[in-house]
């Protein structure tokens with residue numbers, strides 16, 4: 001576990017006496033009475049959250065993992081309780097979720113959208129219980145905790161050496177529906193609070209910390225973070241501490257690559273210079289990760305495992321999205337081609353990578369591109385996400401994103417399908433050329449690997465769109481049709 005550093009400091013004037021008392025008064029035991037009174041409200045509230053992964057299954061029970069007071073609940077002033085709960089649902093694993101629960105004797109109307117409910121009995125009887133991350137005042141309490149490294153019950157707060165945190169920065173909640181919840185403090189810092197929590201260090205802390213220590217500047221360096229003491233693993237084992245949240249610099253004035261790409265399509269501008277520079281930034285991050293963290297070589301056994309996972313994804317997605325079924329065999333051919341190469345003795349270098357790279361994960365500032373959100377594919381077990389993988393997976397993710405941008409922005413501009421494909425091909429070529437400049441190797445030279453990863457990502461997207469944005473389903477389905485007919489789909493073009 002990363003050790004808590006630093007010493008206690010005097011409290012800033014912005015926090016009141018109640019907050020001062022609470023942050024130094026830990027309460028560690030899971031509070032069953034508290035959860036019992038909250039359970040019916042949470043069971044109704046959780047399925048409506050974008051970050052709740054179990055929307056397709058009924059909740060059969062909630063179990064407390066820990067309940068930690070940050071401000072005493074139940075009184076005449078707002079309270080704040082940090083909760084970790086396991087959500088029981090049919091299926092082999094029970095997910096653990098992080099909730100920050102605000103309590104208020106009379107919830108102000110500005111917080112009405114955050115209301116979870118009002119318990120009819122138990123310790124919070126009559127109090128409004130709400131999502132504390134919607135309340136700037138309670139978000140400030142969390143920032144104050146991060147300013148003061150140390151322990152609070154099972155929670156451990158750490159700060160990067162030399163990092164200064166001004167706890168008076170006003171909090172603003174990012175409203176966009178995301179996999180997690182993020183709070184911006186005064187346009188200077190952003191705190192990502194992980195909602196679904198896994199035993200072990202989250203790559204969204206691990207990789208940016210490793211990159212910061214290696215001097216890489218393409219990723220915002222963690223300023224502070226918090227963890228919980230040993231959490232049981234997904235398989236019931238003792239999985240060790242789990243990362244709960246990461247505070248990092250907010251890149252004010254940045255625009256994400258997705259928006260920039262759509263703007264450039266709408267304005268009829270080319271994006272190739274940006275794509276090229278994004279390719280270079282990706283390669284620089286990969287090079288730094290390979291130097292900072294363990295690397296390996298994937299031989300036959302590992303590649304067979306990898307291609308088996310890809311094939312499994314096709315099968316399970318075809319069950320959930322029947323429109324994919326006719327392409328199953330043709331898609332699997334891309335994975336077979338890789339497996340054939342390994343059987344012939346070919347091996348591939350693997351290293352830690354981003355794992356879910358797309359244009360929305362790239363922020364353009366005046367100083368260049370920054371990459372964010374190193375969590376990897378959120379639905380996969382943490383151990384799998386932390387395994388070294390071929391960097392081509394990230395490259396393929398970005399290539400898919402250029403295809404998405406052209407098919408989303410192109411029709412509004414009146415482009416034909418050929419014009420959309422030509423735009424995407426130009427950006428893919430520029431991105432790969434930029435990558436090659438910085439990495440010394442061109443990802444297009446490994447066409448079988450790139451095609452397998454593009455295929456795997458397109459299949460992932462089919463399920464993602466079917467679940468979250470059915471109107472967008474045809475974007476990855478069009479890619480599936482193209483990738484399933486490789487003779488008609490030329491390899492990624494060169495400049």
Ligand SMILES: Nc1ncnc2c1ncn2[C@@H]1O[C@H](COP(=O)(O)OP(=O)(O)O)[C@@H](O)[C@H]1O
Pocket residue numbers: 174178179180181182190192220248249250251252254256360363372373375
């Ligand atoms: N360092 C940052 N600076 C500016 N904006 C950021 C930063 N980190 C994240 N964001 C914004 O917050 C959004 C959510 O962050 P992300 O890490 O992708 O969270 P999630 O895991 O919930 O998808 C991003 O789409 C981006 O717009």
Ligand SMILES: O=P(O)(O)O[C@H]1O[C@H](CO)[C@@H](O[C@H]2O[C@H](CO)[C@@H](O)[C@H](O)[C@H]2O)[C@H](O)[C@H]1O
Pocket residue numbers: 178179258356358359360373397400401402404405461464
């Ligand atoms: O929430 P995350 O950023 O972790 O990623 C998920 O949501 C993305 C959509 O917001 C989704 O990305 C897909 O759509 C993008 C356009 O909205 C496109 O640029 C990506 O290439 C495409 O994969 C992502 O797959 C999903 O994991």
